[in-house]
Amino acid sequence: MRNKKAIIYRILEVLLLLIWVFPLVWMVITSLKFENEVVTRNFTFLPENPTLQNYIDAFQSTYILQWLLNSLIISLVTMVATFILDAPIAYAFAKIRFPGRNILFWAVMAGMMVPFQVLIVPLYLQFNSYGLVNTLSAAIIPRLAMPIGIFILRQFYEGIPDALEEAAFIDGAGRLRTFVRIILPLGKAAATTVIILAFINAWNDFLWPLIAINESQKYTITVGIANFQGTHGTQYSLIMAGAVIASIPELIFFLIFRRKIIDGIAMTGIKG
Numbered sequence: 001m002r003n004k005k006a007i008i009y010r011i012l013e014v015l016l017l018l019i020w021v022f023p024l025v026w027m028v029i030t031s032l033k034f035e036n037e038v039v040t041r042n043f044t045f046l047p048e049n050p051t052l053q054n055y056i057d058a059f060q061s062t063y064i065l066q067w068l069l070n071s072l073i074i075s076l077v078t079m080v081a082t083f084i085l086d087a088p089i090a091y092a093f094a095k096i097r098f099p100g101r102n103i104l105f106w107a108v109m110a111g112m113m114v115p116f117q118v119l120i121v122p123l124y125l126q127f128n129s130y131g132l133v134n135t136l137s138a139a140i141i142p143r144l145a146m147p148i149g150i151f152i153l154r155q156f157y158e159g160i161p162d163a164l165e166e167a168a169f170i171d172g173a174g175r176l177r178t179f180v181r182i183i184l185p186l187g188k189a190a191a192t193t194v195i196i197l198a199f200i201n202a203w204n205d206f207l208w209p210l211i212a213i214n215e216s217q218k219y220t221i222t223v224g225i226a227n228f229q230g231t232h233g234t235q236y237s238l239i240m241a242g243a244v245i246a247s248i249p250e251l252i253f254f255l256i257f258r259r260k261i262i263d264g265i266a267m268t269g270i271k272g
Contacts, residue, residue, distance in 0.1 A: 024247075027240050027243055027244060027247075028240075028244055029045065029046065029047065030236060030237055030240040031054050031055070031237060031240040031241040031243075031244050032047045032050045032051060032052070032054070033047040033050075033051070033054075033237050034047075034049065034051060034053070034237065035235055035236070035237050035238075037049075037237075038236045038237050039236065054237045054238050054240070054241035055241045055244075055245070057238055057241075058238060058241050058242050058245060062224065062228070062242075063216060063217050063219070063224065064221070064224060064242060064245060066217055067219050067220060067221040067223075067224035067225075068221050068245070068246075068249070070136060070218060070219065070220050070221070071202075071203055071220045071221040071222070071246075071249075072249065073136060074136055074139050074140050074202055074203075074205075074209075074220060075199045075202040075203045076199070077140050078140055078143045078144065078198055078199070078201075078202040079195050079196075079198045079199040079202065080195075081140070081144045082143070082144060082145065082146050082149055082194065082195070082198035083149070083191060083194055083195050083198065085144055085145050086145065086146060086149040086150045086153055086194060087153055087184065087187075087191065087194075088179065089108075089145075089150050090149075090150045090151075090152075090153030090154040090157055091153070091154075091157055091179055091183055093105045093150070093154045094153075094154045094155075094157035094158045094160075095157060095158075095160075095162070095165065095183075096175075105154070108147055108150055109147055109150075109151060111147045112147045112148060116207070116208070117207070119142075120207070120208065120211060123142060123208075124211060124212065127141075127212060133212060133213075133214075134212070134213055134214050134215050134218060135213075135218070136213075136218065138212040138213065139205070139208065139209045139212055139213060139220065140202075142208060143198070143201065143202050143205065146194070146197070146198055146201070148197065149194040149197065149198060152190050152193055152194055153187065153190050153191070153194060155190075156187050156189070156190035157183060157187060157190075160182075160183060160186055160187070164182055164186075165178055165182065165183075168181070168182055192257060196253060196254075196257045199253060200250060200253070200254075203221075203222075203249070203250050204222065204250070205220070205222065206220075206222040206223060206226070209222070209223050210223050210226070221242075221245075221246040222246065224242070225239060225242040225243060225246060228242055
């Protein structure tokens with residue numbers, strides 16, 4: 001009976017894997033086709049004459065390198081700043097007893113339930129009044145604090161024994177030194193998770209950069225690829241080539257840090 005269940009689970013896992021992988025495979029294959037092979041009644045899965053011309057056109061006729069650089073700057077700054085802001089906030093919620101701590105924590109968590117679309121108009125008006133519209137700063141600032149990052153770090157910090165802090169206090173260490181020398185090193189797994197999630201969220205962000213940035217050279221990679229449709233008609237093979245190029249940095253990050261992400265999420269847990 002158990003063997004049958006195990007076989008069923010494996011079949012389901014394979015099916016889910018195929019469902020997830022197929023769009024990626026289709027994207028790569030389409031990027032290697034000429035446009036007349038993509039838009040045709042005679043469907044072929046594999047390209048008859050594989051070509052890299054779409055990638056050449058993407059680099060020669062667009063600002064794709066600049067878009068990649070813009071996205072990299074935004075993602076790296078967001079990644080670092082998010083951790084710098086989230087870590088001390090999470091530590092305060094986890095280890096410092098102050099009135100209204102739980103209420104304030106759940107108020108921060110409630111921010112995850114507010115759709116970002118609701119904030120777009122007031123955010124745009126505010127950034128416009130500060131003269132930040134059409135700058136990379138406009139794409140960075142709204143992503144600097146991440147509630148899910150605070151949650152992950154707080155859950156991990158709560159699991160660190162208070163005895164370690166008390167020993168540091170006895171030795172004369174202050175709150176800041178204890179946080180930097182003890183809490184942060186012990187929380188590397190959770191910190192890595194938050195850092196990579198912040199990078200991925202910033203890299204994939206589309207709606208807000210689309211609204212906040214209107215100069216083509218300042219586009220992020222996601223916005224730039226979306227504008228292929230308007231700039232080059234609807235050249236699906238070129239769009240797919242751009243999507244493949246945009247996926248490479250994110251894929252590299254995931255392959256490098258995948259084990260740390262899984263370990264960090266598993267170690268934080270959800271406490272009752």
